[in-house]
Amino acid sequence: GAVVSQHPSWVICKSGTSVKIECRSLDFQATTMFWYRQFPKQSLMLMATSNEGSKATYEQGVEKDKFLINHASLTLSTLTVTSAHPEDSSFYICSASDSSGVSYNEQFFGPGTRLTVL
């Protein structure tokens, strides 16, 4: 299957700082990328969907000004957690798909980024 990488794999930051997480599709062009958040012992919750070159669509309850998403190319999307606080500590996972059509096209998941805010 296609490979999706994330960087960094883990990050620890101080409260109030901003953190950027990168998601790259290594061997295919990702028309659509998704960002998920997963708290301990919970399921993946979709935060936002981004299509290359356009603004991300955020799920209800996700602050777009706090979680900035940029999908500037077909192989890279970034999630910036601005002014991070301890409650933002979580496992952030991206996925990438090479189609934005109606029928399902497989999402390839990255390995995740563990964010810890002190």
Add this chain to the structure above:
Amino acid sequence: GQQLNQSPQSMFIQEGEDVSMNCTSSSIFNTWLWYKQDPGEGPVLLIALYKAGELTSNGRLTAQFGITRKDSFLNISASIPSDVGIYFCAGHYAGNMLTFGGGTRLMVKP
């Protein structure tokens, strides 16, 4: 919105046992998927189901897309220690978005 109920939430297995888990939904899906997630990793696709009634196997894993399109099950036969992890069902209806179940945590009996 759509919700997926996955059960059981957790279960202990002994090597060699068969394992069964299922997901039910309040509304229909067009695609059902089953993933496995190891600690600190992203989910990995195990089986994808695209048609109501479809029964698909992947090695010791078998999954079915319920005829009502509102449920799916995953069976693991003759479990081995590396089967330990968290299994998620996910459903797709439209627009490439997935809805995930709550997960089933598989653990080894001490």
